[in-house]
Amino acid sequence: MSDTAPAGPLDGITVLDLTAMLAGPFATMVLGDLGARIIKVESAEGDMVRPSARLPGNDDPKGFGGYFQSINRNKESIVIDLKSAGGKEIVRRLAARSDIVVENFRAGVMDRLGLSYEDLSALRPGLVYGCIRGFGDARTGRSPYADWPAFDVVAQAMGGIMGITGLAGGEPTKIGAGIGDTVPSLFLATGVLAALHRARATGxxxxxxxxxxxxxxxxCERIVYQSSYFDENPGPEGSSHPLLCPFGLFPTTDGHVAIGCPRDHFWAILAEEMGQPALATDPRFRTNEDRVKHRAQTEALVRDWTARLSKQQIMERLGGRIPLGPVNRAGDIVTDPHVAARNMLATVEQPGPGGREVQIVNTPIHLLETPGGVRNRGPLLGEHTDRVLAEIGFGQDEIAQLHASGVVS
Structure with a gap:
């Protein structure tokens, strides 16, 4: 990838990124994919996820593995000691030249450093300051859990999604992907862009x-209206849907397929292909409401049919006719022609020992005129420190002194 790739619609926007782990970096990744310049501030130890999923033999302290690469592409890295007076001054200078600041420290950390929203926005009128915390920030509503640390699994548990995930009647189950981090990231990216739009209009x-x-x-919006409208307390549902049928996973000879036929004309097509066209007019199965009432029988009929066929056979018979798809794993996805056609895999350099070209997921946001996407690999730790310092007015002697004193590296 290179800087010659399309820049994206946020070209010209600068984001000061004070985030680590997954939730914050995923949000700034979205902005970077859309063309914003992302200046990532790290400690001398680097983002905690840098060592995760490294290639064998790569113990370069300034290197990184697949975890970091995947969510920190299109970023520059500058190492600053935020506890030092000199480091705080650098952040203030950077914030004064930025459009957006994003951080995901625990509540109160930036306030204690003197780098809070109030501190930085005083230096830069029109600054958008975004944060992700486990339980929000007191400025918009103080939670009784405000000071609690949180990770993905905690958010999944408390936010309700784990409570409806798992085998029907069984134990709650964590969703495999870290949606307790990435979903907040998407909301934050949306929020800061909305705030930026207003800031541009009002200053x-x-x-x-x-x-x-x-x-x-x-x-998980559905669980709230189910509780409010029907006094229900939903639990794990397996792969089915409480209001739609058939709608879920069904076994095949070589895995599973997802089938969704709540609309009656889709059900008629499926019934015909199953060799039982009369099911489309049978009063037990004719409408979605009928099928929901007779869920066990409906799902058994579909399951008995799919279990005799392979995923490919079912796709050949019904692909494009009803909503369905195979349950893919990574090996299936990277060879799927859809993924290639949609440019959903990006090839980037993996520097360091054993370095080679690797693949990461590209942006799913496709804009016709300013497409954006992955332009550059993730940064080495402190790779851009000197260049960024020079841009904000530090001379070479000053930069050397900052390095010597440990303020930057």
Whole structure:
């Protein structure tokens, strides 16, 4: 990848990225994929996920593995000691030249450093300051859990999604992907862009606060109206849907397929292909409501049919006719022609010992005129420190002194 790739619609926007782990970096990744310049501030030890999923033999302290590469592409890295007076001054200078600041420290950390929203927005009118915390920030509503640390699994548990995931009647189950981190990231990216739009119109700064708990609850919206409308307390549902049928996973000779036929004309097509066209007019199965009432029988009929066929056979018979698809694993996805046609895999350099070209997921946001996407690999730790310092007015002697004193590296 290179800087000659299309820059994206946010070209010209600068984001000061004070995030680590997954939730914050995923949000700034979205902005970077859309063309924003992302200046990532790290400690001398680097983002905690840098060593994760390294190639064998790579113990370069400034290197990184697949975890970091995947969510920190299109970024520059500058190493600053935020506890030092000199380091804080560098952050202030950077913030004064940035459009957006994003951080995901625990509540109160940036305030204690003197780098809070109030501190930085005073230096830069129109600054958008975004944060992700486990339970939000007191500025928009103080949670009784405000000071609790949180990770993905905690957000999934408390936000409700784990409570409806798992085998029907069984134990709650964590969703494999870290949606307790990535869903808040998407909400934050949306929020800061909305705030930036307003800031451009009014010149006023704004604080954007996203809680991990809140975000998972928001995507679990159904459990709230089920409780309010019907006094239900939904539990794990397996792969079925409480209001739609058939709608879920069904076994094949070589795995599973997902089938969704809540619409009656789709059900008629499926019934015909199953060799039982009369099911489309049978009063037990004719409408979606009928099938929901007779869920066990409906799903058994479909299951008995799919279990005799391979995924490919079912796709050949019904692909494009009803909503269905195979349950893919990574090996299936990277060879799927859809993924190639949609440019959903990006090839980047993996530097360091054993370095080679590797693949990461590209952006799913496709814009016709300013497409954006992955332009550059993730940065080495502190790879851009000197260049960024020079851009904000530090001379070579000053930069050397900052290195010597440990303020930067």
């Amino acid at each position: 006023e700064s704004q604080f954007v606060d996203v809680g991990m708990y809140d975000s998972v609850l928001a995507v």
